[in-house]
Amino acid sequence: MPAPGSQASLREMNRLRVLDTVREHGALTQVEIAGVTGLSAATVSNVVKELDSAGAVILSPSIRNGRRAVRVSLAASTGLIGAVVFGDRDVRVVIGTGGKEIVAQKRMPLPADHAADEGIDRGARLIHELIAHSGHMPSDVRAVGVGLPAPIDTVTGLVGSNGILPGWRGVDVRAVMQEALGTQVLLDNTANLAALGEAKFGALQGVSTGVFIKASYGVGAGLILGGEVFRGSAGTAGEIGHVTIDENGPVCRCGNRGCLDTFVGAQAVLTALRATHGSLTLRDVISRALDGDAGCRRVLEDSGRHVGVAVAGVVNLLNPEVVVLGGQVSRLGEIVLQPMREAIERCAIPSAAATVDVRVGVLDPDVADAVGALALADQVREDADRAALLVGQP
Numbered sequence: 424m425p426a427p428g429s430q431a432s433l434r435e436m437n438r439l440r441v442l443d444t445v446r447e448h449g450a451l452t453q454v455e456i457a458g459v460t461g462l463s464a465a466t467v468s469n470v471v472k473e474l475d476s477a478g479a480v481i482l483s484p485s486i487r488n489g490r491r492a493v494r495v496s497l498a499a500s501t502g503l504i505g506a507v508v509f510g511d512r513d514v515r516v517v518i519g520t521g522g523k524e525i526v527a528q529k530r531m532p533l534p535a536d537h538a539a540d541e542g543i544d545r546g547a548r549l550i551h552e553l554i555a556h557s558g559h560m561p562s563d564v565r566a567v568g569v570g571l572p573a574p575i576d577t578v579t580g581l582v583g584s585n586g587i588l589p590g591w592r593g594v595d596v597r598a599v600m601q602e603a604l605g606t607q608v609l610l611d612n613t614a615n616l617a618a619l620g621e622a623k624f625g626a627l628q629g630v631s632t633g634v635f636i637k638a639s640y641g642v643g644a645g646l647i648l649g650g651e652v653f654r655g656s657a658g659t660a661g662e663i664g665h666v667t668i669d670e671n672g673p674v675c676r677c678g679n680r681g682c683l684d685t686f687v688g689a690q691a692v693l694t695a696l697r698a699t700h701g702s703l704t705l706r707d708v709i710s711r712a713l714d715g716d717a718g719c720r721r722v723l724e725d726s727g728r729h730v731g732v733a734v735a736g737v738v739n740l741l742n743p744e745v746v747v748l749g750g751q752v753s754r755l756g757e758i759v760l761q762p763m764r765e766a767i768e769r770c771a772i773p774s775a776a777a778t779v780d781v782r783v784g785v786l787d788p789d790v791a792d793a794v795g796a797l798a799l800a801d802q803v804r805e806d807a808d809r810a811a812l813l814v815g816q817p
C-alpha cells in the first residue's frame with residue numbers, strides 16, 4: 424500500500440471515488456462524474472483513462488446537451504460466485520453471477536445428527552458437481568458464502584453453542600470449507616444470510632432498522648441496523664430462538680429452559696400433533712394447515728403468538744420500521760402473521776407496536792439464505808476486483 428498522503432495514495436483514492444460513483448449511480452459521463460465527486464475534469468479524465476486500461480470500466484459514446492460525450496460504466500465482474508447452505512435436514516448449493524439470480528442449484532438431504540465432516544464433504548461434492556454440470560471449472564468460482572443454522576462466533580470461527588448443531592462442535596468451518604472448495608469462503612448463520620438477502624433484494628430493501636425472523640425447524644433472527652446486518656461483538660446477535668419465554672419451561676437443546684425454540688421449533692410443533700395426526704414433517708403440517716386442517720392450523724397460530732411475544736421484546740429494544748417473517752412457516756401468511764401482530768400489540772409499548780409493519784418476506788423461503796450467501800460472496804469478489812485494480816498501478 425502506498426504511504427498515506429503520498430501522490431500514489433491520492434491517485435488510488437481518486438480511482439476508488441470514481442469507481443464507487445459509477446457503481447452507485449450507473450453509467451455517467453465524465454462531466455457528471457466530476458459533478459458528483461467534486462474532482463476536476465482533468466483528474467476525472469486521467470482516472471477514467473487508467474480505469475479503462477485496467478479493464479475496470481467500459482466507455483461508450485453518447486450525446487449530452489447536444490455535444491458528444493463518453494459514458495463511463497462499470498465492467499461486469501468476472502467469474503462465478505457460489506453458496507453452500509446447510510439446513511437442519513439438508514444442504515443446498517447454488518451458483519450465480521451476481522444479483523439475486525441463481526444460475527443453477529442442487530439440494531441433498533442430510534441426517535439430522537450428521538457430523539460436520541460428513542456435511543462439509545457432501546456440500547463440497549455437490550457444488551463441484553454443479554459447477555462441472557454447468558460447464559465451468561472449480562477455479563471459475565471466485566468466492567463461496569456458507570450458511571449454518573447455528574450461531575457462529577466470528578472471533579473463533581466456531582459454532583457458538585455446544586448444544587445447537589452438536590456434530591459441528593469445535594470445527595473451524597470456514598478454514599475446512601476453504602480447503603475443500605479451494606476458494607475464499609465467508610461464513611454466517613442462515614438467519615443473518617436470509618436477512619441480508621431480503622435487505623439486498625426483498626422486503627427489507629431500503630429499510631434502516633428492521634428485524635428478520637426465520638421460522639423453520641428452528642427459529643432465528645437477523646437484525647438490520649443502519650441498513651446493514653448487525654452481528655454483535657462476536658457474531659451471535661439475533662439468537663431470538665434462545666430467548667427465555669418461560670423460566671420453568673422445557674429444557675432446550677442449548678441447555679437453557681423455556682426458550683422460544685422449545686415452543687415453536689419443529690420438535691414442539693410435531694410433538695403437539697403426534698397423538699392426533701401421527702408422524703408428520705414440518706412441511707406436512709404447513710401444507711395441511713394451508714388446506715384447512717384445524718389442528719395443524721391451531722398449532723401454527725400458537726407458534727405465531729409465541730414468536731410475537733419474543734418479537735415484542737425486540738420491538739421495544741430496537742423500535743424497527745419493519746418485521747419480516749421468513750422461513751418455511753412464512754408460507755402460511757396471515758394465518759401466523761395475525762396472531763404474531765396481536766401478541767406484538769399486546770406486549771410491546773403502544774407507540775413502537777403501532778408503527779411497526781409486520782409482513783412476510785419477498786424471497787422464496789427455500790432459497791432466501793442462499794441468495795444472501797451469494798450477496799456475501801459477491802461483496803468479496805467486488806473487494807478483490809478493487810484490490811486487483813490497485814495493485815501494480817503506477
Ligand SMILES: [Zn+2]
Nearest residue numbers: 665675677682
Ligand atoms: Zn435454547
